[in-house]
Amino acid sequence: MIIIKDPKELQKISLKLRSQGKTVALVPTMGYFHEGHLSLIDTVREKVDTVIVSLFVNPTQFAPGEDLDNYPHDLERDAKLACERGADILFAPEKSKMYYPDHSTWVEVPELAINLCGKSRPEHFRGVTTIVAKLFLTAQPHIAIFGEKDWQQLAIIKRMVRDLNMPVEVIGHPIVREASGLALSSRNVYLSNTEKELAPLIQKGLRNIKDMVDKGESEALTLTSELRSFYQKNIPGSRVDYIEIVDPDKINLLEKVSGPALCAVAIHLGKTRLIDNLLIKV
Numbered sequence: 076m077i078i079i080k081d082p083k084e085l086q087k088i089s090l091k092l093r094s095q096g097k098t099v100a101l102v103p104t105m106g107y108f109h110e111g112h113l114s115l116i117d118t119v120r121e122k123v124d125t126v127i128v129s130l131f132v133n134p135t136q137f138a139p140g141e142d143l144d145n146y147p148h149d150l151e152r153d154a155k156l157a158c159e160r161g162a163d164i165l166f167a168p169e170k171s172k173m174y175y176p177d178h179s180t181w182v183e184v185p186e187l188a189i190n191l192c193g194k195s196r197p198e199h200f201r202g203v204t205t206i207v208a209k210l211f212l213t214a215q216p217h218i219a220i221f222g223e224k225d226w227q228q229l230a231i232i233k234r235m236v237r238d239l240n241m242p243v244e245v246i247g248h249p250i251v252r253e254a255s256g257l258a259l260s261s262r263n264v265y266l267s268n269t270e271k272e273l274a275p276l277i278q279k280g281l282r283n284i285k286d287m288v289d290k291g292e293s294e295a296l297t298l299t300s301e302l303r304s305f306y307q308k309n310i311p312g313s314r315v316d317y318i319e320i321v322d323p324d325k326i327n328l329l330e331k332v333s334g335p336a337l338c339a340v341a342i343h344l345g346k347t348r349l350i351d352n353l354l355i356k357v
C-alpha cells in the first residue's frame with residue numbers, strides 16, 4: 076500500500092489506472108478506523124482492481140464548537156489497518172492541499188438536508204457533498220462506498236451523483252455494530268464507561284419501535300413519543316437531538332408509516348453525540 080498526500084498525484088495515478096482498464100473503488104473516511112470502516116474496505120476489495128481509502132478530517136463539515144480539533148487521529152495506526160485489509164492506496168492530504176484559502180465552490184443538496192442532522196448542523200452536508208465531489212474528481216473511482224450509519228449522508232450523496240451525472244456507482248453498507256448493539260463510531264472513544272454501558276440502548280429503543288410497527292402501529296408521532304420516553308427513562312442524562320421518521324430516499328418527515336420508513340436518532344450522551352437508525356418498514 077502506498078500513502079499519497081498530493082491530490083494531483085492521486086488523480087494522475089487514477090487516470091492512468093483507468094486508461095489501463097483497471098477498476099477503482101474509493102472508501103472516503105475521516106480516519107481512526109474501526110470495523111465499520113474496515114468492512115467497507117473488505118466489501119470493495121472483492122469488487123475492483125484498486126482500492127483507494129481516503130483519510131481527511133474535512134473542516135468544512137464541522138461547525139465552530141464541534142469536535143474538529145479533537146477528532147481522533149492516528150495516521151500510522153490507520154495506515155497499518157488499511158494495509159492489512161488490502162487497500163492499495165491511502166490518500167491522506169493536508170488541509171491546504173484540499174482547500175485553497177479562497178475556496179469558493181460548493182456542492183449542495185439542500186432539499187435532503189432539511190431534517191435529521193441537517194437541522195442541528197445546518198452547514199454540515201454542504202461540507203460533506205463538496206468534499207465528496209472533490210474526492211470523486213480526484214480519485215476518479217468507478218465505485219464509492221458509504222455506511223448506512225450515516226443514512227442521510229448516503230441519501231444525499233446518491234442524489235448528488237444522480238443530479239450531476241457523476242460516473243460513480245454509490246454503494247451503501249449495513250451498519251456494523253458491537254455485540255452489544257452499539258453502532259461502531261470513531262466518536263465512541265469519547266464515551267465514559269457508564270455511557271458505553273448505556274449507549275446500546277439507543278439501538279434497543281429503535282428495535283422496540285420497529286416491533287410496534289410490525290404489530291400495526293403507524294402513527295409517526297406515537298412512535299417517536301414512545302421512543303423519546305424510552306430514552307428518557309432508560310438513558311439517564313441523555314439529551315435527544317432528534318428522533319424522526321422519514322422517507323429513506325427523500326428524507327422528508329412522514330406522518331404515517333405505510334411504505335418504506337426510516338427511524339433516525341441523534342442522542343447526546345455526556346459530551347458525545349451519537350447517531351443511529353433503523354429501517355422500520357421496508
Ligand code: AMP
Nearest residue numbers: 104105106111221222224225250251259
Ligand atoms: P467517518 O470516518 O465517520 O466519516 O466514516 C467513514 C465511512 O464509514 C462513512 O461512509 C460512514 O458511514 C462509514 N461508517 C462509519 N461507522 C460505520 C459503521 N458502524 N457501520 C458501517 N459504516 C460505518
